[in-house]
Amino acid sequence: MPLPDDDHTGSRIREQRRLHHLTQQQLADRVPYSLSLLNQVECGARRALPGLVAAVAQALGVNASDLTGPPAVTSLPPDRLVALVAPIREALDRFDLGPIPDLPAVRPARALAVAADALCQQVRATHLRAAATALPVLLLELTHTVWTAPSTEAWRALASSYRTAHDVALKLDHPDLARIALDRMGWAAGRASDPCIEAVQRYKRATLWRCATSTHLIAAGQALLEGQTSREALAVTGQLHLGLATVAAKQREATAVATHLAAARDLAGRVGGEAGDVHWLSFGQVNVRLHELGASIAMRQFDTALGQARALAVPDTILTSRRARYMVDRALVEMEAGSPKTSLRYLAQARHVAPEQTRHLPGTRTTIRGLVHMSRRAPDSLGGMARWIGL
Template sequence: MGDTAETGARIALLRKHRGLTQHGLATLANVSYSLLTKVESGSRPATEAFIAACARAIGVEIPVLLGDSAPEATQDQRLGKLLGRVRTQLDLYDLDPDETITQRPLPVLREAVRVANVVGQAARYESMTSVLPGLYAELLVAAHTWTGTDRADAWGLLAEAYRCAHTVGIAAGYPDLSLIALNRMDWAARQAGDRAPALRAAREYLRITAYLRRHDYETGWHLNNAGRAHLEGTDPKTPGALIAAGQLNLGAAVISARTGDASSVRDYLNEAEHYAELTGEDLETFWFGFGPTNVAVHRVITMIELGDYSHAIHLGEFIKFPKGWLPTRIGHHHFDLARAYQRLNLPEQSLRHLQAARHVAPGQARRHPLVRGVVLDLLQTSRHPSELLTRYAAWIGI
């Protein structure tokens, strides 16, 4: 967090610029007037939740209050600084909740978590990361103080919010942050009532994606089995169970493809298709984008992993994405196709899909190792790289 006195001074400056008195801001932000005066004077540090509440009330982004929005800083520098605050909140999860926080109602918190995930799935990582520390602090208070079904709902929302830190950690090259976030996700999910089994299974799937990057397929199978174990005893009415089961089958199909088992790939994809017929297109449950389209996308992925590039392209070029489908999922599909075209020595078509990935989710394309790998291969196999390819390489830091 930024310097205590400087943060308080920024709050005071922006409050006055908005024409608000201290009483007015305290009322709008739903914070203590006494605490606000102490923070503005520099005699009391501003907590994450306090900063988030004041930012919402004043109408500015959180980094503005923290002094982290300097234009001369690079995107990665700003993101790294924001992730430091996220890491702190992930580390302090087991301390007593911040008693100065007045949490917002459940529907408002539910929408806040949904918006954070929407922003993350659009690869707008700075915007998402800036709100996470305050959101974690607020949800922790709700989870510890509410009762009944509201309490279980708060724990479930906290699990979903922790998943956001995994999203940015795995995308921005912070695997340790991803691991911590998924551990916290499971900790919160255990207390989420009837949502617990599917949330915990979803967490195992997310862990699989991390180990796929390491080519550790034995661990991937172990986690896939653990996810299925969480779903034992559930039924179609268990919240999220069908989605989690379907996604675990997609994960199993990818592991099978990576290990050259084409027969198992077909079996797992067919099983996933069965679940997709039951669920239809479901974009927001666990933010997997599970449904018939995602099964089709994974058919393309597994064909590529098995080396069947021509059939992968034939299927992949004709997939139509539902309205509102997750930008990062669309982006990943484009650089999967870019990889297939590159393997067939069709560089122009490969670059076309790299450009499409950049258009739909630039924050993802600029950082993803698959994109970097395809660009490097294109550069190495081209005697005279095009200006477009050279510019793209420079954009991702090559």
């Protein structure tokens, strides 16, 4: 079943009506408007006037903004989201202001490097709030350290922490802040003189933008690693090919997708095993297959994606963030195949494994909206899931 591509007030009225287990006739009976008008509004043939929106909101017991808004992408209340993000933004702004004398204490560089790696691990384990809470202090300590006692280790740890800031900001739907964090990562990585970290920064920028410029960014990352044969360099180079496959999939360039997936598959064989320890990229054969699935979804080749998803066994050893992403992708393709119960089951599994990440993944919202549109009356489990993501 194709996904509904409408996102107007009428479509949101339809979603909320179904989530409240009402037919069109039952909702029309509760508002001073005709069934015919309600039907035309829901399908987008007529505009939803303010009076109708207010009446429907009152009948359903929801806020009018839930029907007219852009749809919310996070269930965190705005004040709590700001409380998480604002300190990260402030810490990023201190990057070029020199030492920070008002810090109560600063850990040694080695301890800061260990803490930076631990925060990367927390994000991959999808503990987003914990990572976001600890990140600002770490950024300030590292910023102070690179200005007062610069070292390669400190610069690497700072670049890694900026990368974590990008990941957290993106997962909390702050792409503007994610871009700033990547700029800071590039600044620190250049001073660390670490080509692998610089290449990872190019990869992150490319997958954030996913436009024509992205291929040039990844090519620049590949040039940094040209001729290097270490396990680290091979894994990062392979991830760059996966990034190119992702960009090509968005542009529906199937030949380029196949070429870059083949190159990544070859490099994964040379790396051996799943290189989850290399910059937390989780590069390996499983990750290649996960990107293959993602590419098929991006190109809307859902029959192919369904076969790939059902043939893919994701081991428990894979990072939690990757397993949760697979479950959401699986839910999406099962919904597209007309298997709502299976789709909802995988969404529930993703929520159990990684609730914070699952709540914010765009695929979660897309799948739930699709399931609501498939159902004349949404089951309680689907309604609960929709409320959980703020639909």
